[in-house]
Amino acid sequence: MIELLDFFDNPIVVRVTKLLLWVLFIVLVIGFLRKLLKKRISDLSIRYKAQKGVEVIGYLLIGILVLISFTVDNIENYTVIIGLFTAGITFTLQELILSIAGSFYIFFVRVYKPGDRIEINGIKGDVIDIDSIYTTLMEMGEWVSSDNYSGRIIKISNAFVFKGPIKNYSMDFPFIWDELDILITFDSDVELAKKIMLDTATSLLSEYTASSMAKWEEMVAHYYIENATLEPTLALRITDNWIALNLRYITDYKLRRVTKNKLFHQISQAVSATDGKVNLASTTLQLLKIPELEVNLKK
Incomplete structure (x- = not known):
């Protein structure tokens, strides 16, 4: 005691x-x-x-x-x-x-904050928490396509901010550029196809274009960066099998998959309404007939 x-x-x-x-x-x-x-x-x-x-x-x-x-x-x-x-x-x-x-x-530096979409150490996701040791992400990608959640919650050490690049999709400019390709046959009306794609994109993405212009002006004023084209643009490429029309456009970083789906849907409907003036292309195979052989057997 x-x-x-x-x-x-x-x-x-x-x-x-x-x-x-x-x-x-x-x-x-x-x-x-x-x-x-x-x-x-x-x-x-x-x-x-x-x-x-x-x-x-x-x-x-x-x-x-x-x-x-x-x-x-x-x-x-x-x-x-x-x-x-x-x-x-x-x-x-x-x-x-x-x-x-x-x-x-x-x-203090505001590298990212909860709600931002980032890619760090090869892992992409939305930041859902930041504590004194870890950053917690709702993972995207892996076995699911596009920008869909995989369902896994990942904790990444905050030390990684000193070890490699951090890709932030939403910090100063919450818009991203995306592309889609429409393939048409050689006998299609190319000018009509181009008009359909540009008109559809301009109409559907007018809100994003207007919103992104104000944000982009802030970016140009704050960073040493050249001006960029925010309106939808089109590029044509000719291949052995078809004519590829590449549409480049700007959209909200969280709605990339939804926007692409709407564009494909509206463009395909407009192409169907051309009564054959514009035809979507596909891979073609030419089958050659095997020549007949005559075999004579002599005793």
Whole structure:
């Protein structure tokens, strides 16, 4: 019993106990404030930022408490020990430290934010959460085509912001260029086919073109970038089997698949209404008749 009392009278034990109690108190306060904010704030974006702000402040307080608790009186006598300890911790936890540094870099430089569509470390998806260690993505692609969710939720270390390129589909210019090819036969009316494609694209994408122009002007003013054509454009290419009409257009980064489907549908309907003046092409095969052989058998 006396030994137990002596143990708890030890200054180091008292200091560690106080530290653990304070850490527990701060963690409980963080949880309480998160639940309170969830009930009081209805706007998802504001609620998310407020909850993350509470977490960051709480973790900073815990870090400060740890530093204060383990500060020694005669620091000069422990310089070498502290140096070796710090070097060992840094080497052991370098990925963790880099991840935490990456979270601050993401927050202050605004590399991306929740709701952005990005591609990082070869993985594409929508950002659904950013914490002090990981960025969480709703994955796109893999075994599904186009820009559809695969259903997998992926956590990527924030350290990757320092290790490679980050492709952001929505940060400053939430529009992307896309293309589709329409193949027509050589006996088709090419000018009529071109008119059908351009008229359809111009009519369907007028809203995107108008919206993107204002955003593109901001891009040109902010970055060293040349001006670009935002209206739908057409390019013609002749092959051995058909004439390929390539339509290039701008669309919302989240509606690329939907837009392409609408364009194909409306263009195919317009082509069908030309009464054979424009015909869609397909791969053709020419079958040659094998010549007949006469075989005479002589005894």
